[in-house]
Amino acid sequence: MELKNYLYIALLTAISLVLFLVEGLIPLPFIAPGAKLGLANIVTVCALYTLGFRASFFIVLLRTGLASFFGGGPTVFLYSLAGGLISLSLMAALKNTSRFSIWGISAAGGFSHHLGQLFLAALAADTLNIFRYLPILGPCGLITGLCIGWLSIKILKIQTLH
Numbered sequence: 001m002e003l004k005n006y007l008y009i010a011l012l013t014a015i016s017l018v019l020f021l022v023e024g025l026i027p028l029p030f031i032a033p034g035a036k037l038g039l040a041n042i043v044t045v046c047a048l049y050t051l052g053f054r055a056s057f058f059i060v061l062l063r064t065g066l067a068s069f070f071g072g073g074p075t076v077f078l079y080s081l082a083g084g085l086i087s088l089s090l091m092a093a094l095k096n097t098s099r100f101s102i103w104g105i106s107a108a109g110g111f112s113h114h115l116g117q118l119f120l121a122a123l124a125a126d127t128l129n130i131f132r133y134l135p136i137l138g139p140c141g142l143i144t145g146l147c148i149g150w151l152s153i154k155i156l157k158i159q160t161l162h
Contacts, residue, residue: 009051017066044109056092061081083113087112109148110148114138114140
């Protein structure tokens with residue numbers, strides 16, 4: 001990998017970290033534990049389309065680690081990493097099929113992010129009752145995923161003009 005790619009990964013990681021921290025300042029009505037806008041995932045989707053899976057993996061890993069350091073701790077790290085890696089893996093798999101638009105891929109990523117976190121919570125709590133949140137978190141992930149997909153399309157179109 002070239003130095004230019006490493007610099008691009010560092011820049012995208014910084015942008016995603018800022019989006020994550022800004023999102024923490026946005027007051028959301030209590031929907032369910034773990035329900036967030038997922039603004040940092042804009043970077044993940046754009047990186048997946050511009051740099052590929054490997055670079056996106058590093059961005060998710062770095063962002064999750066840094067975000068945990070700045071304001072979450074080990075529990076936030078584990079839940080964010082579980083959701084982020086499952087989401088990224090599914091989005092990459094769907095992208096490789098060429099049957100899904102960015103909208104669909106991002107929506108699947110939003111849904112699977114919550115699913116990954118619920119799986120980890122079920123393991124930690126040793127109960128499947130935690131999946132009772134899925135009817136709330138699932139649609140939240142789909143809706144925010146669609147919004148992230150729309151924003152990603154706008155950003156990727158801007159990038160292709162330069």
